[in-house]
Amino acid sequence: MDDDEASETTPWLDTVEGEIVFFRASMRARPVGIHRFFHVVCIMDQIRRQTGREVDGDDIWEKFRSMYDLDALEGLVSFSIPLIMQNSDEID
Numbered sequence: 001m002d003d004d005e006a007s008e009t010t011p012w013l014d015t016v017e018g019e020i021v022f023f024r025a026s027m028r029a030r031p032v033g034i035h036r037f038f039h040v041v042c043i044m045d046q047i048r049r050q051t052g053r054e055v056d057g058d059d060i061w062e063k064f065r066s067m068y069d070l071d072a073l074e075g076l077v078s079f080s081i082p083l084i085m086q087n088s089d090e091i092d
Contacts, residue, residue, distance in 0.1 A: 012053060013063045021050050022063060031064060032073050 025046035029039035
């Protein structure tokens with residue numbers, strides 16, 4: 001099986017190259033918090049710049065869902081915001 005045949009059966013984000021670029025991009029723009037949709041657009045743009053490939057936003061979300069519990073991550077972010085606010089009040 002050559003690379004063209006493999007790419008037809010395996011989604012590009014599940015290839016070694018796809019995962020490397022995906023993880024690098026997601027380190028810069030984590031898709032959690034109130035700006036999560038903007039961060040996914042940033043991830044899509046980063047992948048396009050590094051590889052020349054257009055990746056759909058739904059594919060990015062599906063990749064994240066297959067690897068992480070997004071609801072739990074979202075809960076951690078919303079839990080940490082009050083702690084940050086509380087700590088900033090103590091500084092004043």
